[in-house]
Amino acid sequence: MVYLFKSVTKxxxxxxxxxDNLGLATLFLLRIVSSLFTGLxxxxxxxxxxxxxxxxxxxxxxxxxxxxxxxxxxxxxxxLVRFGSVDLLGSAVALSLIKELGPVxxxxxxxxxxxxxxxxxIGIMRNEQQFDALDCMAINSYRYxxxxxxxxxxxxxxxxxxxxxLVGIGGGYIVGIYIQGGSPGAYIQGVMDxxxxxxxxxxxxxxxxxxxxxxxxxxFYGFYLxxxxxxxxxxxxxxxxxxxxxxxxxxMLFSDYIISSLAL
Amino acid sequence: xAKPIITVENLxxxxxxxxxxxxxxxxxxxGEILVIMGGSGSGKSTLLNHMLGLKTPTSGTIMIDDVDVxxxxxxxxxxxxxxxxxxxxxxxxxxxxxxxxxxxxxLEQNTSLDKQTIDIMVRMKLELMNMAGTGHLMPTELSxxxxxxxxxxxxxxxxxxxLFFDEPSAGLDPTTAVELDELILTLxxxxxxxxxxxxxxxxxxxxxxxxxxxxxxxxxxxxxSVDEIKNSPDERVQNMINRKxxxxxxxxxxxxxxxxxxxxx
Amino acid sequence: MNIEIEKYNxxxxxxxxxxxxxxNSRKIKLEIIKLIKSxxxxxxxxxxxxxxxxxxxxSLVEAFNESKENNTEFHIVDANGSPLQVLxxxxxxxxxxxxxxxxxxxxxx
Numbered sequence: 001m002v003y004l005f006k007s008v009t010k011x012x013x014x015x016x017x018x019x020d021n022l023g024l025a026t027l028f029l030l031r032i033v034s035s036l037f038t039g040l041x042x043x044x045x046x047x048x049x050x051x052x053x054x055x056x057x058x059x060x061x062x063x064x065x066x067x068x069x070x071x072x073x074x075x076x077x078x079x080l081v082r083f084g085s086v087d088l089l090g091s092a093v094a095l096s097l098i099k100e101l102g103p104v105x106x107x108x109x110x111x112x113x114x115x116x117x118x119x120x121x122i123g124i125m126r127n128e129q130q131f132d133a134l135d136c137m138a139i140n141s142y143r144y145x146x147x148x149x150x151x152x153x154x155x156x157x158x159x160x161x162x163x164x165x166l167v168g169i170g171g172g173y174i175v176g177i178y179i180q181g182g183s184p185g186a187y188i189q190g191v192m193d194x195x196x197x198x199x200x201x202x203x204x205x206x207x208x209x210x211x212x213x214x215x216x217x218x219x220f221y222g223f224y225l226x227x228x229x230x231x232x233x234x235x236x237x238x239x240x241x242x243x244x245x246x247x248x249x250x251x252m253l254f255s256d257y258i259i260s261s262l263a264l
Numbered sequence: 265x266a267k268p269i270i271t272v273e274n275l276x277x278x279x280x281x282x283x284x285x286x287x288x289x290x291x292x293x294x295g296e297i298l299v300i301m302g303g304s305g306s307g308k309s310t311l312l313n314h315m316l317g318l319k320t321p322t323s324g325t326i327m328i329d330d331v332d333v334x335x336x337x338x339x340x341x342x343x344x345x346x347x348x349x350x351x352x353x354x355x356x357x358x359x360x361x362x363x364x365x366x367x368x369x370x371l372e373q374n375t376s377l378d379k380q381t382i383d384i385m386v387r388m389k390l391e392l393m394n395m396a397g398t399g400h401l402m403p404t405e406l407s408x409x410x411x412x413x414x415x416x417x418x419x420x421x422x423x424x425x426x427l428f429f430d431e432p433s434a435g436l437d438p439t440t441a442v443e444l445d446e447l448i449l450t451l452x453x454x455x456x457x458x459x460x461x462x463x464x465x466x467x468x469x470x471x472x473x474x475x476x477x478x479x480x481x482x483x484x485x486x487x488x489s490v491d492e493i494k495n496s497p498d499e500r501v502q503n504m505i506n507r508k509x510x511x512x513x514x515x516x517x518x519x520x521x522x523x524x525x526x527x528x529x
Numbered sequence: 530m531n532i533e534i535e536k537y538n539x540x541x542x543x544x545x546x547x548x549x550x551x552x553n554s555r556k557i558k559l560e561i562i563k564l565i566k567s568x569x570x571x572x573x574x575x576x577x578x579x580x581x582x583x584x585x586x587x588s589l590v591e592a593f594n595e596s597k598e599n600n601t602e603f604h605i606v607d608a609n610g611s612p613l614q615v616l617x618x619x620x621x622x623x624x625x626x627x628x629x630x631x632x633x634x635x636x637x638x
Contacts, residue, residue: 093328125359131413132318133356138345144373375551377584381558384587389618423550454614455579482548 025220031152032219035143042148042228049152056113056162064109065102065164069171072096075178085184090190093172094165098199102165103206105254107214110157111248114217118149119244119249122157122222123237131223146223150215157211158204165203209259217251269294269426269458270315275324277310277482284310285321286482297452297459302479303504311479312430312462316350317341326424346374349424353431355415357403363390364399369419373414389417392447408435420451427451429461430455433468445471466505478504532557536566537572538635540602544574549585551570558588567593581612586619593625602626604634613631 035041074091122145125131134141169191174184221244224234268291277285287309292298302308313319315326317333331344336475357366364386371382392398393413403411412432419427429448433441445468451457463469467475470488478494478501479485486496494505502508514522531546531553541564549557554600561562564571589605606628608616616622628634 042505091371119360128354128359129356130358132313132316133350133352133358134314135318136348136350137341137373137418139369139373287588373583377551378558379588380591381555381584384590385583388583388587392619421583423584450618454611454618455582456611 021177021220024224025216028223029216032146032216033144033223035140035147038140038143041143041151045144045148046102046151046155050156053110053114053152054160054185055110055112056117058163060087060109060113061106061160061164062167064078064105065167066171068101068105068125069093069168072101072168072174073172073180074176077176077182086180087186088190089172089182090169090178091194092190093176094169094191095199097168098195098203099166099171100132100260102161102168102254103203103210104253106157106161106164106207107210107212107252108159108249111214111245111252114153115214118215118244119218119222119241120237122219123225126223127233127237128224148221150212153206153211153215154215157214161207162201179191198263202259203241205258206259209255213250213255214250218247220244221247265293268292269329270316270460271325271327272416273327274309275311275314275326275480276322277307277314277319277324281336283483283502285314288324288479288482288484290477290484290487292458293474294458295452295456296474297448297461297472297474300462300479300521301464301469301476301504303464305481306479307482308462308464308479310482312428312460315460316348316418316428337456344420346370347425348428349422349426351412351416351419351430351432353412353434354408354413355403357411357414359403361403362399362413363401363406363414364397365402366403366414367399370418381473382492383419386417389421390414390498392420394443403465409437410436410442412436416447422456423455425456425458427457427459429459429463431463432461433463433465441465441468448472466498466507480504530585532560536559537631540572540631541569542553542572542574542631543600545578545581546575546582547578548549548580549578549588550580550582550636551584553582554582557585558592561588561592565592565599565603566601566603568601572604572606574606574630575609575612576593576607576630578608579610581615582598583619586615586621589625590621596636604628 055234073089073093076089076096077086080086080088092205125145131141131145173184173187176187177184217239221240222237225240226232228236228240268522270290270292270486272290274285275285275288281423288311290298290300296428296432300308300311310319314321315328315333317326329347331340333341333344338343342374357363361369364383367389368382369384371377371385377385383507384451386488387396390399395413395414395417398406398414399409403414406414412435417434426481432444432448436444448459448461449472451460461468473490474517476486476495477484478496478498485498486493486501488496493501496502513519531549533544533546533584535542535544543561544565545557550637561573571592590634593603604626605616607630613622616625616627
């Protein structure tokens with residue numbers, strides 16, 4: 001009985017902690033955005049961050065996209081062939097990628113590669129008093145450290161999602177045509193006919209929102225590492241990074257659902 | 265007597281249930297070296313953080329150069345900070361920048377000097393710290409002592425009026441520690457800097473301090489010149505000076521119970 | 530501005546007053562370099578200079594370099610008090626031609 005009460009208390013405590021975090025995280029984001037107006041953000045820094053994101057993820061995204069496209073095609077083929085609608089393969093693959101799998105898979109890959117690295121980097125900076133040093137030098141950390149990373153994410157993620165979509169459709173083509181022996185013409189025609197501007201727009205809006213989330217959340221967990229007493233030192237950075245990655249993934253999937261249902 | 269450049273009044277700081285700073289009062293006069301001394305857990309780092317405006321207290325005021333650190337507007341605080349240099353314990357260099365770019369940072373962000381001028385100033389400061397030719401290195405390539413010196417170069421690159429040191433000798437070999445003490449004295453004399461040093465190294469304290477404030481468990485237990493501190497009637501201060509431990513030893517029975525964890529810890 | 534320029538024999542004497550720091554070092558540097566580029570020999574007079582910071586020192590280093598490139602002379606005279614300590618601390622007293630007074634420079638040619 002006592003155990004039950006303790007569990008409920010823990011749950012309540014966790015929920016309260018998360019709501020606190022939500023408030024602080026929102027304030028954090030507002031500070032980053034408003035730092036845009038306090039002076040010129042360093043163009044050089046943004047480019048450096050774009051390079052960092054792209055460098056870490058392009059290959060992974062291409063490989064993941066290829067296999068995702070191939071698997072999706074394989075699955076659809078299996079179903080479509082029973083209805084004699086194999087010609088629809090192109091449309092099916094393209095639609096699933098552009099509207100759902102492209103944005104979500106890209107985001108997941110980036111959470112793993114970029115989100116974790118960012119949270120560690122920022123967490124270590126916090127531990128080593130680098131943010132204290134910036135404050136004491138009258139340098140705005142939000143403008144100097146956070147904003148370039150956020151802007152770079154907003155620029156890169158839609159582009160990388162596009163790359164994922166294209167490579168994925170290509171992967172589907174490989175399966176549909178070379179492995180299953182379908183008609184190339186039908187595949188490509190299917191892609192062109194079915195995909196509307198609205199589909200692409202929804203996909204890109206998702207990728208923009210995901211881009212914001214997968215940078216904002218790790219930055220937040222790294223920056224506020226010191227608020228959780230258990231989070232000091234190397235183990236703390238590791239803990240914080242794990243939390244950031246999990247939270248990013250969950251919130252990303254949640255917003256995926258919200259946007260999908262709004263778009264229908 | 266001129267007005268002090270730093271005034272700490274009735275400072276109280278509480279974390280959770282613990283009172284970390286209890287009614288701390290002190291002043292720092294322009295051009296002097298004040299050493300804040302205390303053992304671990306005495307609250308001296310917390311006090312420094314408050315002076316730098318990095319933490320806000322439960323109550324109390326800190327005035328630096330006529331600016332109220334806790335209530336000043338952003339712009340006022342920023343202008344004050346441009347006159348302050350801070351040498352953090354581990355250097356606190358930005359890990360993504362070279363040593364030179366780290367030292368350059370305050371100049372690039374806060375002044376409109378020419379690039380050539382800035383480069384010369386950076387090299388001058390690195391030379392001063394015996395770090396000539398290390399500008400291209402990344403922080404990860406530096407030893408602990410070099411990190412501290414690079415951090416100090418950055419702290420003084422704008423020739424601040426006020427310089428703060430957080431445990432300058434920690435982790436340094438004795439020779440470097442002595443050199444650092446000499447440097448602190450020179451900075452006061454040649455550059456008219458007011459310097460606040462937080463430390464627990466006794467030799468340094470007696471050599472460089474104009475005045476000393478001793479903290480024990482968050483309270484100021486002594487405040488005065490080096491001689492006044494040496495003659496302080498406070499037992500805790502005397503223990504600190506004579507390197508005797510300040511913990512009091514319980515009697516045998518209590519100790520026995522503790523060893524066997526009979527108190528139900 | 531904390532600067533006064535006067536001719537003395539074949540030198541331009543740049544007299545610095547009060548304090549040279551972040552607020553005026555760049556302007557002073559540009560003035561001196563302008564003189565050097567017009568092939569003037571320079572004497573920087575530190576007599577009434579109370580304080581000079583690193584930006585001021587760096588500016589003088591740049592000016593000194595400019596004078597070398599233009600083959601003109603560059604002297605600093607009557608460094609005293611805090612500025613002299615800074616010259617010693619930065620070891621720039623080994624770099625610049627320090628002299629006691631304007632006359633000394635003039636006599637030694």
